[in-house]
Amino acid sequence: MTRYKLQQLDGVECSVLWVEKNMSIPLNPDNTDYQEYLAWLAEGNTPLPADDPAT
Amino acid sequence: MSTLRVSNLQNESSSNNQIVLGTDGFATVNGVAMPTAGPLSNRNLIINGAMQVAQRGTSSTTNGYGTVDRYKASYSGGTVTQTQTAITSGDPYDEGFRYVLRLTNTTANTGASANRVITQKIEAQNIANSGWNYTSSTSYVTLSFWVRASVAQTYYVNLKTSDGTSQNYSTSFALSADTWTKVTKKIPGSSNVAFDNNNEQGLQVHFVVFRGTDSTTSGHTLDTWAAYSGSDIVPDMTNTWANTTDATFDITGVQLEVGSVATPFEHRSYGDELARCQRYYQHFATDTANAVYLGMGIASGSTSARMFMPISVAMRTTPSITENGASADDQIDSTYALSSPSVIGSTASTVRVQFTTSGMTGGRPLQLQVGTGESITLSAEL
Numbered sequence: 095m096t097r098y099k100l101q102q103l104d105g106v107e108c109s110v111l112w113v114e115k116n117m118s119i120p121l122n123p124d125n126t127d128y129q130e131y132l133a134w135l136a137e138g139n140t141p142l143p144a145d146d147p148a149t
Numbered sequence: 150m151s152t153l154r155v156s157n158l159q160n161e162s163s164s165n166n167q168i169v170l171g172t173d174g175f176a177t178v179n180g181v182a183m184p185t186a187g188p189l190s191n192r193n194l195i196i197n198g199a200m201q202v203a204q205r206g207t208s209s210t211t212n213g214y215g216t217v218d219r220y221k222a223s224y225s226g227g228t229v230t231q232t233q234t235a236i237t238s239g240d241p242y243d244e245g246f247r248y249v250l251r252l253t254n255t256t257a258n259t260g261a262s263a264n265r266v267i268t269q270k271i272e273a274q275n276i277a278n279s280g281w282n283y284t285s286s287t288s289y290v291t292l293s294f295w296v297r298a299s300v301a302q303t304y305y306v307n308l309k310t311s312d313g314t315s316q317n318y319s320t321s322f323a324l325s326a327d328t329w330t331k332v333t334k335k336i337p338g339s340s341n342v343a344f345d346n347n348n349e350q351g352l353q354v355h356f357v358v359f360r361g362t363d364s365t366t367s368g369h370t371l372d373t374w375a376a377y378s379g380s381d382i383v384p385d386m387t388n389t390w391a392n393t394t395d396a397t398f399d400i401t402g403v404q405l406e407v408g409s410v411a412t413p414f415e416h417r418s419y420g421d422e423l424a425r426c427q428r429y430y431q432h433f434a435t436d437t438a439n440a441v442y443l444g445m446g447i448a449s450g451s452t453s454a455r456m457f458m459p460i461s462v463a464m465r466t467t468p469s470i471t472e473n474g475a476s477a478d479d480q481i482d483s484t485y486a487l488s489s490p491s492v493i494g495s496t497a498s499t500v501r502v503q504f505t506t507s508g509m510t511g512g513r514p515l516q517l518q519v520g521t522g523e524s525i526t527l528s529a530e531l
Contacts, residue, residue, distance in 0.1 A: 101491040103503060109492045117471040117528075118502070120492040124348060124466035126530060 098131055099142035110141060175410050186288070187280045187407030193415045194271055194279055194290075195219075195354070196425045198403040200248040203233040204423075204432040205526075210255075214530055217250045218426035221268045221530075226361070227258030227391075229265055234399065240329045241295040241401050245416055249297075249399040252358060257396075259388040265358040267400065270531035272465065273312060273351025276344040281407045283338040292354070293333045293411035295402040300390040301326040304398075305357040305383040308336065311350045313343030315377035319369065321384075331402075333411040339374035348465050350531045354405065357383050358398045359391035427462035429531065434524040443525060444517040446477070448509040454487060455503050456517045458525070463497035465529040470502055474523030477506060477515040484518070485509055490525075500527060 101109040101118060110119045110131050119127040135141075157166035169177045176183045184192065202218040208231070209215030212224055215231050222231035234251040236242050241249070252265060282288035292306065307319035316339065322332045344351045360383055369384040390396045402414050435441040446456030454477045472490040479485070487504035494501035509515075519525060 101489075103491065103493045111489065111491070112469075115471060116473070116488075116490070117469050118490045118492045119469045120467040120495065122467040125469060126350075127469040127528070 096142050097134060097139070100144040102144040107144065113142075182410045182412050184406070184412050185408040185410050191415075192404070192406040192412060193417075194275055194405040194407075195269055195403045197422050198294075198401075198414065199246050199416065199422070200233060200250045200401050201419050202422050202426045203248075204426065204430060207233040214430070214528075217248075218422075218430060219269050220250055221270070222250070222252060222266075223268060224252075224263075224265045226260045226263030227254065227256035229253065230255050236399075236401075239297075240331070244295075244402065244414065246295065246401045246414075249295075249401040252398045254391060254393060254396040257392050257394045259359070259361065259391045261361040261363045263359065263361040263391060264364065265391060265398075266360070267356040267358070267398075269354050269403070270350050271352045271354070271405075272531065273345045273347050273349050276351045277346040279407050281338065283342045283344060284340050285338045286340070288338045289335050289409040290405055290407055291333065291335050291409060291411045292405050293331065293402070293414075294356075294400055294404065295329055295331055296322070296324065296356075297327065297329045297399045298324045298358075298390060299327055299395075299397045300393055302387040302389050304390075305360075305386070306332075306334070307355045307357060307382055309353040309355065309377055309382075310342055310344065311353070312345045314341060316342050316374050317377040317382060318372075318374045319383045320372050335409050337374075341374060341376070354403075355382075356400060357386070359388060360386055361388075361391075424462050427460075428465050429529055431460060431462070431464070431468075431527040432524060433458075433526070434519055435521060438521055440476075440478075440518040440520040442478075442516050442518050443475075446515045446517060448477075448479070448511050448513045448515055449503075450511045451509050452505060452507050453503060454485070454506050454509065454515055454517075455493070455501065456515065458500045458502065458517065458527075460498060460500060460527065464495075464527065465531070467492065467495040468500060468527035468529040470500065471524075471526045471528070472504070473525070475504070475517060475519050475525050476523075477504070477509070478518055479509065479513045479515055481513065482510070483508075485515075487517075 099111040158168040230253045310316045366381045444458035485506040489505040491503045
């Protein structure tokens with residue numbers, strides 16, 4: 095199961111959803127959840143795309 | 150200039166030594182150790198040292214932050230339950246403590262990669278601005294705490310720095326079974342230690358109940374700073390506690406202060422400690438049958454609600470947000486269940502969040518609410 099899903103606001107990526115925890119993580123390098131997401135990305139993982147805003 | 154050389158001072162009508170000038174160079178007044186460095190108030194660099202605040206709940210099997218605020222109870226292998234447990238007697242109770250953080254070893258495991266560790270992470274700027282001349286080997290901080298375990302053995306505590314080249318300082322304490330012990334450790338500075346003046350992780354204080362051999366060595370040197378190595382954090386450990394099902398480990402009264410003596414624990418009010426904890430975590434819920442309102446917003450369309458939440462304590466950084474059953478009330482037609490929170494902005498006093506919903510009328514103002522059993526949490530933990 096993919097752990098993260100991108101989130102957008104008006105078509106611009108604004109945060110990442112930790113799916114299992116229903117936790118939205120801001121794109122802020124001081125946020126330790128975001129640091130964990132970046133480490134997950136660095137391992138070669140890929141998040142789910144953001145929902146299509148038109149739907 | 151003359152020097153008065155005495156050991157004790159008494160009132161002429163008293164037989165009690167009200168001021169004692171110890172051979173170790175430290176002074177006590179009416180039995181209370183006086184600080185050797187640092188401020189007279191706000192001495193404790195540990196937050197929630199008396200285990201009073203537990204916003205997340207009082208019992209959890211979570212591996213990480215789960216009960217008592219600011220303490221991360223980590224484990225690998227087997228299972229552990231962490232609890233905020235009330236105490237009603239004993240030495241720490243007599244000193245004004247009413248709660249402990251307890252680890253219970255619900256499923257034993259002594260594997261090489263197993264561990265059971267309680268950690269508090271301290272912001273770098275809190276150490277940088279503490280008054281500790283941490284690069285000097287003659288400047289000290291003192292760590293003190295009350296601890297009790299159901300299993301007699303030697304346990305460890307280690308301090309880990311994050312800035313520059315990460316450093317590690319470990320020390321031991323031996324406990325008798327089911328016996329409260331006040332542990333006091335004087336820790337010097339080191340020229341290799343660094344703390345940036347920022348809001349990031351600075352010093353980690355780890356109480357090591359067990360570590361398997363993946364992170365220990367037989368030749369580990371205690372009571373000195375050394376470059377941190379994940380395979381050499383503490384010495385090889387006795388595994389009796391980890392191998393005992395339902396073994397317990399209780400800790401409270403944790404204090405880290407500048408200076409070379411342990412002064413009495415700095416008891417703070419619940420409100421003071423809660424505010425300090427809320428810099429890192431805030432939990433919004435209702436403990437009544439009535440919903441509580443947390444913020445205002447607008448329906449930006451039929452499926453999107455954009456909300457502002459005011460927060461009373463500025464958080465360390467932009468928080469992550471978790472939603473468990475919140476809803477939006479337009480005060481006209483209905484309430485709308487919310488899902489998929491998305492942080493879209495934050496200031497020191499507000500968080501802006503977008504939620505997904507359905508059936509709303511775009512442009513209507515909304516109230517953000519949580520009812521019984523529902524919650525919204527904000528986390529800016531280290």
